[in-house]
Amino acid sequence: MALAIFLPACATPPTPYDYSAFKQARPASMLVLPPLNDSPEVNATAGVWAHAVRPLAEGGYYVFPIALVAETFRQNGLDNAADIQEVSPQKLHEFFGADAAVYIRVIDYGTTYKVISSDTRVAVEGRIIDLRSGQLLWQGQAAASSAEQQQNQGGLIGALVSAVIKQIGDTVTDAAFNYAAIADQRLLAAPQTNGVLTGPRSPHYQQTK
Amino acid sequence: MKLIAHATRGAIGIAVISLLAGCATPPPKTLYSWENFTRLQYETLVPAETTPDEQINQLQLQAERAAAAGDALPPGFRAHLGMLYLSAGNTAEAGNLWRAEKVAFPESALYMDKLLNRLGAADTKQVKQ
Numbered sequence: 001m002a003l004a005i006f007l008p009a010c011a012t013p014p015t016p017y018d019y020s021a022f023k024q025a026r027p028a029s030m031l032v033l034p035p036l037n038d039s040p041e042v043n044a045t046a047g048v049w050a051h052a053v054r055p056l057a058e059g060g061y062y063v064f065p066i067a068l069v070a071e072t073f074r075q076n077g078l079d080n081a082a083d084i085q086e087v088s089p090q091k092l093h094e095f096f097g098a099d100a101a102v103y104i105r106v107i108d109y110g111t112t113y114k115v116i117s118s119d120t121r122v123a124v125e126g127r128i129i130d131l132r133s134g135q136l137l138w139q140g141q142a143a144a145s146s147a148e149q150q151q152n153q154g155g156l157i158g159a160l161v162s163a164v165i166k167q168i169g170d171t172v173t174d175a176a177f178n179y180a181a182i183a184d185q186r187l188l189a190a191p192q193t194n195g196v197l198t199g200p201r202s203p204h205y206q207q208t209k
Numbered sequence: 210m211k212l213i214a215h216a217t218r219g220a221i222g223i224a225v226i227s228l229l230a231g232c233a234t235p236p237p238k239t240l241y242s243w244e245n246f247t248r249l250q251y252e253t254l255v256p257a258e259t260t261p262d263e264q265i266n267q268l269q270l271q272a273e274r275a276a277a278a279g280d281a282l283p284p285g286f287r288a289h290l291g292m293l294y295l296s297a298g299n300t301a302e303a304g305n306l307w308r309a310e311k312v313a314f315p316e317s318a319l320y321m322d323k324l325l326n327r328l329g330a331a332d333t334k335q336v337k338q
Contacts, residue, residue, distance in 0.1 A: 029316040043255050050251035057284045058240050062316035065285030067253035068292045072324075097319025177251065201240065 017194040022137040025130045027099035028200045029062040031092060034070065034081035035104035044109035045081055047177045048124055051184035052104060059190030060202025064096060093131035100137060103127045110176050120175040121145040122183040128196065138196055144182035242280035244271045250289060261293045284314050304328055
């Protein structure tokens, strides 16, 4: 019976993430770089980038203002995500004073039309690099899809999904933008199992779930 | 008990993983007042959805509501608003807001100082923004 499989998982989390580098680095600020985009949707970078700010800020980090950061990069001759993600950690640290940077890749972003139904899906993966040492602190991946709509979920993410379902109904791009909120929340919210550690401004600082 | 109800309804795959991830923590109160800030940052990146003036109005109203409620503004809010003022030609207000960002979030100091220096240089030379 399904119940027997599901219940023990609540008490015993999956293989614990190795947080030793993250715990030692103790970053206080996060520079989210423009996400690389593997999807055909041109607004994917902006959508996933914009939604990455909130979960990290609510997780207790200072998060650099992305539109202003975009403008700064542009004034320095960098206006695409691939070039920006190639800038060395030391240079980013010197220029912005950020402790860590968040490197995101968008795998899926948009709506697929099928004969009977359509599915909006956003899938992302992310890495956090310490800009002072160049060391990898954390990596993970997450996705959100309209195919989950009928399923009832609890907690923070359940509430987010319900809110999104109420908002949808505009354009296709807007649907993907809303699912990007959930995907980014699942990727970057803290504290959660094997997720990003909380930052100094969080009441749960240095706790993992 | 909530979990049992969910499981017997046959929740599978990602939904179950997220459900389990959420099973020990109730949703906390947010640290910051977000309102439409995420959307407005997006609209700055994807041009022509709203003008800087419209954004300034929306963010000023949000700042007033947050102040009245005693809620904190998110990291980057003041810095973003400063950028909008600069693009509307108001360098004085841009400078004020970037200094305010530094006070609210000292983590931003190095970056804000760089922007303020550039603003000062542009100001004295009367260069186009």
